[in-house]
Amino acid sequence: MHMLSINRIRNSKEKVIEGLKKRGWNDDQLLILNKIVELDDYRKKVQTQNDQLLSERNRLSKEIGQLYKDGKRDEADAAKKNVEALKEDISANEKSMSDFKQSLLELLYKVPNVPHTKVPKGLSDEDNVVIKGWTGEMPQLAEGAKAHWDLAKEYGILDFELGVKITGAGFPVFRNQGARLQRALINFFIDQALEQGYEEIVPPLLVNEASGIGTGSLPDKEGQMYAIEKDALYLIPTAEVPVTNILRDEMVRPEDFPFRYVAYTQCFRREAGSYGSDVKGLNRVHQFDKVEIVQVQHPDKSHDTLDEMVKYVEGLLQKLELPYRILRLCGGDLTFASALTYDFEVFSAAQKKWLEVSSVSNFEAFQANRLNLRFKDELGQRRMAHTLNGSALALARIIAALLENNQTAEGIVIPEVLRDYTGFDIIKTK
Template sequence: MLQVSTIEKEFERYTNGLKKRGLEQAESLLKDVLALDGQRKKLQGELDEVLHESNKLAKEIGQLFQQGKKDEAEAAKAKTSDLKQKSKNLSEELNIVENSLTNSLYNIPNIPHESVPAGKTDEDNEVIKVVDDGIPDLGTNNKPHWDLIEEYDIVDFETGNKVTGAGFPFYKKQGARLVRGMVNYFLDKASEAGYEEVQPPVVINEASGLGTGQLPDKEGQMYHMEANDLYLIPTAEVPITNMYRDTILKEEQLPIKHTGHTPCFRREAGSWGSHVRGLNRLHQFDKVEIVQVVKPSKSYEALDRMVGHVEDLIKSLGLPYRILKLCAGDLGFTSVITYDFEVYSAAQEKWLEVSSVSNFEAFQANRLKLRIKNSDGKKELAHTLNGSALAIPRIMAAILENNQHVDHIKMPEVLHPYLGFQEIRKS
C-alpha cells in the first residue's frame, strides 16, 4: 500500500498518478487518508500524554504513602482511575481510526511509473518489441489446439468437467509428459539464473492475501475455503513473497531470488468463445514463478534482468512473441510497471499472454512490513518484483498449433531431454 508520509510530501504526484490510472476521485481519496492520519496523530498524542501523566502519578502515589500523606495518595489514586478510563477510551477511538486508515489505504492502488503510457484498456498498451519471423505457414495443417488435443488424446476436458467442473482438465499421456517437461525445464533455467527453488503451500491465509495485494482487490477471483478462512493461491508469487512478511533483512542478504512451481487457481468464468476455449483460459493451471526482493536502488536493474530471462525462455522454445508495456489503466492493482509477453498462436491467428513481469517498488513491502536494515543501521522498505516464467497452458497451445503436421506435432528441441520424445503422435 501507499505510504502516508510519501503521499503528504508528494501529494500532487500521487494524485496525478492515480488519475492516470483512471481514478478521477484520487484527490478526495488521498485527502481523506491524510485527514484520517491527522486524527490518528492527534489521538496518539493525547493518549501518550495521558499515559505519561498516569505513569507520573503512579510514582507519586508510592512516595505520598511513604511520606504518610494518605489523603493525598488516595486522591491521586482516584485521578489515576480516571486516567485509565480516559486512556481506554482513547485507545479504542485510536484503534477505530487506525483501522479506517489501513482499510482506506488497502483500497487505493499503486501509482504508475512515469514511463507507463496513459490509457484505459489493453488496446492502449504499448508494443515495445515484436519477434514474428518464426510464424509458421500452416497451410491446411491449421487446426486449433482444442482440436489437436482431442485428436492426439493428450488433454481431457470432458472427464475434468465430470470430476470437478469446467476449466479443470486432465492432462494425459504425452500431454502430461509435456506439462511436466516444461515445468522442469523452466525451473532448471531459473536455477541457472540464480533463483533458489522453493515449493510453497498452495493455500494461504487472509494476511498473506492482504500482504501481496490480492485482497481485497481480487477477492472475487480467488477460491475461498470459508470453514478454514483460507484461499487457494492465484499464483506462487503470493506464498513466496509472504515468506518475508514481518521481516527485517540485512543488506548483505539481498538480492533474494526465488523460483517455484505451483498449480494456480482463478475463478475466471468468461463467456464461451475462442478467447476462452480449450487451454486459453482455465480455473486451474500450472505456472513457474520468479520472485525477487531487492534494495530500492536495484529494482529496475532486477526488472530488466527478469524481462530478459522470460524473453530468453520464449526464444528457446522457438515461438513468435511480442513484449508490451501495460498502460496505466491496464496495470494490476499493486504494480508500478508491468511488461506482458504474448506468443503467437498460428492456428488461432492471435496473440496469447503467457507472462507478466512486474515491479511493485515498496507497495507490497509496506503491506508486508518487509524492511531492509542498511549497513548504517537505517531501515527502509524493500522493493519486490515477480514474473511468470512461464504459464504452461497457453505455451502448450502455441507449441501444439505452431508445430503441427499431418500426422504428428514436433516438440521444441530444448524440451527433448525433458520429454523422452521429440514429437507427439497418435497412440
C-alpha cells in the first residue's frame, strides 16, 4: 500500500476529509486521521526526549575518553555508572518509539489517496461519469455473429483448451494469424509511443519485494501476484511495477521532468476469486500482454500530463477504429493509490459489452512517498515527484473486440494501421 504523508493530513485535514468522503468513508473511518496525528505527536515527544538523553550520553562518553587519557581512572569509572543509568531510559524510549511507529504505519496504510477535485462522488462503477461517449457508428454485425471465443476456434488463432493442458485455465495459446496479430499490436503500440518521445524499456518480469512495496503491489493482501517463494520474487501484474521502480530512492533533477517510459511486458494476475461470464474467453486471463506508459512529472504539471496521456490513448483507439468511451472514475471505483483515473472501454459487438482496455491514472505524490522519489525545486526545497501511468494498451481485450467487431463473411478484417505489422489484411479459415 502506498501512503499519504502525515504532513498532508496535518496541514490540510479538511480537504483530506472531503476527499475521503468521496470514497465513501464514514465518520468512524475518518477518526483514523485523528489517531494518526495523535500517534505522531506522541512519537515526536518521545523522540525529542530520547534525543536529549542520547545527547547527554554522547557528552559523558567524550568526557570519559578524556578522563582516561588524563589518567583519571576513578573519575572515569564513576562517570560510567551515570551513563549506564541513562542507557536504561534510552532503550525504554526506543522500544516505545518503534511501537508508535509501527501502529502509525498500520493506520497510514489504511488511508487511500485523496481524490482530485474532479473526481465525482459515488460508490460503484455505476457512478462513473462517461466524459466521452461513442457518437460514431456501431459495428453492424450480420445475423449469427460470433463471440471471440467462437471465432478463435473457427479460425484457429486462439486455443483456450490447449492453454489448460499446458498450464491451466486463463492461459490462452495464440497461434497462426492470432499470434501474428498479437505481435503486430505490440509493435504498433510501442512504435506509436516512441513517436511521442517515450523511452522504451524492457524490464524484468520478476521483481523483488522492495519493488513490490514501492508501487504498492505489496503487501499483497488479495494475493493478486504470483509469488516465487523460494527466491522471494514476484511475477509482475503490470509493467508499472518494474518501470516505476526505475526511479525509486532517487533525487531527480527538475529539469529532467518529465520522465516518460514505455514498456511492453507480459502481465501475470492470479485474479483470485473471480468467476462467471466476465472471465470467459479473453475478457479476463491470468497472463496477458500489455504496453504500458509511465511518466514522472513535476507536481505543477502532472494533471496536464494526465490529460496528454488520455489524449494519446484515445488516439490509439481511433487508429484501431474501435468504438470507445472514456470514463472518469468515481471515488468508490478509484483504486487505492489513485487521485484521478480515466478508464477506456471498447465495445465488443458480439458480446455487446464494454470492455476496459486502459486505465490512465495520476497518483500524484502517493506512490512517490513510498518510492522515495524526490526532486529539489527552485527554492531548494525537497518535494515528492508525481507519478502517472496508463495502459497503451492491454492486448487481450483489444483482440477480443477486434475479432468480434471486424468479422465478415470473408473473414476478420485487420484495421488499416496494423496491416504493415501483420503482413496480412484479413484472417481467413485455412
